[in-house]
Amino acid sequence: MGLQNYLLKPPAPVSSSAPPLNSQLIVHSCSNIYSCKSNKKQTKLCNLVTSLGLHSHDGKRFTSVRRKGELRIVASSSSSSSNVPAPFWDSWAPQKGTQAPSLSDIFWPSAGAFAAMAILGKIDQILAPKGISMTIAPLGAVCAVLFATPSAPGARKYNLFMAQIGCAAIGVIAFTVFGPGWLARSSGLAAAIAFMICTRAVHPPAAGLPLLFIDAPKLHRLNFWYALFPGAAACILLCLIQEMVCYLKDNFKF
Incomplete structure (x- = not known):
């Protein structure tokens, strides 16, 4: 003292x-x-x-x-x-003060993700003769954001569609300017992050869209249509499923 x-x-x-x-x-x-x-x-x-x-x-x-x-x-x-800034090691532990999720809080988001991928898989069967697909890896991350953390900033509809459309277009531009390779990937990712920050539309799954376009030859022929398909188009379906998941979580608890 x-x-x-x-x-x-x-x-x-x-x-x-x-x-x-x-x-x-x-x-x-x-x-x-x-x-x-x-x-x-x-x-x-x-x-x-x-x-x-x-x-x-x-x-x-x-x-x-x-x-x-x-x-x-x-x-x-x-x-x-x-x-007050938390000690460094706090980020390695579960968040304090949060209750353990109930069974319904686990079941409904998981069921929503299953339904989303099942529907997109059926659409893929229809689109298969055209050589294109609706099921792309970033949509799995979108499901996690929309269904598991619907109140997070990344789940806002503005963030979702602005980032999906803008980052996909940036991927097309990066490929057009630099061609395939590390320079296109790095510049495309950097530009996508800068775009999301400038537009206040941070949506982490969208950062993978430029890399996906650059490394997937089957998507190259879409050109700037890639900004709307498959990412933005599939997100319309995911948003509808999200509304159902949120309703079920709020009204059918177990």
Whole structure:
């Protein structure tokens, strides 16, 4: 306590007109804030407190935030974990505070994925004489996003169709400019990610569409029709199945 009292002292009252310290890091209802003047000696000691993972007397962890020449120490409770960067190893464990899924939460998304691939397989049989297919690998990832995490940003219809159409077109352009090979793959993937970020339509499965087009000779003859078929066209069917899966999950629990 002697070192802690030497380092940390309550901050001066801040007027309501002053900008917030950092709304992403501090929630005043569940955090205690201390500060120390930013001279070299005390800054090193404050950094030592946070780097060692020391906790306050009530079990809260110290983290440091710098503002206008002052180093502030934030003692945040575990309930505000979303506001404080988690330790590196936390990403290797299941998310805390989530309940185990029920049997219906597992069954309905899995059944939806089975139905989606079965329907697309039947469509493939019809399209087989033309040498094209509706069942492509990225659609498996689309099923996982739409059925297992329907509330995730990647499952938004805007993200889904904007990314599917845009990334597929980028794959065609990359192949046209660079031909088959590593340069087309790398530039196509980079451009697809940049496109999704710029349009705020991040949909991870769509990143595989440029690679699929470049490495699949049977798709080359589609040219820019590849932007609509098979990815975007199949996603219409998957969105319809998603609505059924969500309805069944909400109304038929077991």
